[in-house]
Amino acid sequence: MNGLKRTTLKKTRLALMLAAGVSMLPISAVVMTPAAAQESADGEQGDDVIVVSARRREESLQDVPLAVTAVSGEDLDDIGAVDITDVQRLTPNATIEVARGSNSTLVAFIRGVGQQDPLWGFEPGVGVYVDDIYIARPQGAVLDIFDVERIEVLRGPQGTLYGRNTIGGAIKYVTRDLNLEEPEFRARVNVGSYGQFDQILSGSVPLSDTFAVGGAIANYKRDGFGQNLNTGADHYNKDLISGRLNALWRPSDSFQLEFSYDSTQDDSNAKHGHRLLPSATGTIPVTDDEYDTRAGIGDDNKVETEGYSLTAEWTVSDALTLKYIGAHRESSTVTPIDFDALPQADFDVPAFYDDSSDSHELQALFQTGPFSGVAGIYYLDGEASGAFDVILSALGLTIYQGGYQVKENLSAYADVTWAINEQWDLSVGGRLTQDDTTADVLREAWLGLGSGSFDPSNATSVFLATQTGYEGLTRSDEEFTPRVSVSYRPVDDLTLYASYAEGFKAGGFDPRAREDLDPLGLSEEGFGPETVESFEFGAKGRTMDNRLTYAATIFMADYTDQQITVQQGADSDNDGTNDTFVSSVFNAGASTYKGLELEGSLAATDRLTLTGVLGYIDAEIDEILSGGVNIADQFVTQNTPELSARLGFNYLYPLANGSELGFNGAASYRDDYYLFNVENDGFGAGENAIFPNGGPALDPEAYTLFDLSATWTSADDRWRLGIYGRNLTDERYRVAAYNFVTPSQLGADSAYSTFYGAPRTVTGSIEFRY
Known part of the structure; x- marks a missing residue:
């Protein structure tokens, strides 16, 4: 009955929210997008039009025959965006969250495709790029919002246009260009709830007509949303400094070099879980506040990332431009993970991760007659390693796990568009990946x-046995992934398109594999690649004298051999006790993801703009064969809510002195969803010998977040004051969890805890621009 009540409640809340939007808008304008709001009301494509580079050339967002959500830096400022995870609210069918037990590791899913486990042996399903540079590992990928021109989110398989092949989609973080004509400077200070105090500086200066340098630095400080009741330290706090340096040399109109360096150090305290069950003895109860913990492993945590890149661009002729992008990136993480979230070391995991990568990309962009496109070669040489102890004090045991992986990727890609006539375009592309x-x-x-x-x-612990000793495991995966699309413009203000694309993610090796429990050697063979065949039909247009812009997409994806990770207890000494844990990675036979995405914007008046987003997805695992029996009904899709929606408004009020007041608000809804590939709706009484009274569900319930902000901008655009309220109803919503609860598993208390999104916060800011 509780599940039925939750389902009824979530549908009622969604219906009320959408009904409110319908009551204000014509039926064709139920949903809108912040990017579309940048189109000018008179139909002219002026300076305020969002321009994207999704197809490696500058185009208006409304003309790109791809499912793209683009949000300008100004829009992100207006809503008080904190980091890249805020783009989740603006993008249909996307989950972009901070990973469990982490402050800066990213978990990203688009249309049901992604990667939950950020361990070094797994590749992300959604690619993250900063100025065309691929971020190979999720550690340090929760990018803060500063010095950003726009963020683009491309949904569906990518790989025929640039960079690394990504099976689920791509998130592009585009920084501001350097100015060769005049100096620029911005300074911003944020002060807010929980002791927030941020300082952000950015700027650039031309040193000559051909050479400019610039940079940005951001220092973020905030007390914790909660407390570690065991150590007294802040919990969910923020202590981060990030910087970027750029240099641009343009000796002629046909050639330029750009160098970039960035570095981030995150010293925020370790983030531990909120335990949903008392200790096994009942002496340590559940904490009252969701942001509190009683973890005993410690609070020191450090994540360091840095990288540099060089981009060279040579316009050979009006028909041909050559571009080279080279980059080196590396990161290091030292973190304690307290799975049991209790003072004792019953399931404590001190860990470290390191990674580095070098990438090189050569592109040729061409346009001759009715043909235009891009072709390129991409090479990535990356390595990732890590180690951790699983300390089980109740059993007097420790399991050590360490590993190292080298990933070498060589790809060739091309995508060509044929402008058949003024109405029809045909694009054909492909990628060969090794x-x-x-x-x-x-x-x-x-x-x-x-x-x-x-x-x-x-010197006190005694070595018992090697459970896994794999060295030099190798595998090679090769795939050709095509893409074809056709677009039709029956009138100037409407683009219809249809596309077919294939996506590919290579296989690998489980970094937690148990050789002594794998007599057939299946883990030594590794898990195989996964592939997606995606069909997409879309419409983008303007109507009502160009006051309404909209984008609608219908998609269906056949997901084959999906890589699924299931973690479970194991009996290491055959005494009938699950005293350690193993993970099993396997390829599910078949899954089907299909859905609808709507985005739109309505200039209701000269001052009021209404925006909205709606995503619906039906995601099902259809086949998993075990001994010839289909056991797919035992598994679910993770991080993929069936419904997501956002309704927002932006109201501008000019003042007599030429300055301007702006008001921005939104309601963002997310359906309930599963955090793991196995449903967790709690366990009942009698199912667990340790917790005979059962336990609550872990998977998030549906929730709605309400945000409201107000800004004042001076007449000369030099000064900007703002106040931003986020999650105004103080919704406590889950975003991640740990689940290791079976009889006698992993010591007395094991792990059963959750992590939460930010509570209600209010931030005031003052910014000066020159």
């Missing part, structure tokens, strides 16, 4: 708390 993986996997059992392999100074 992906080579080499991996080491080491797993050991130690008697005592902590291992000598993770901490060489530990």
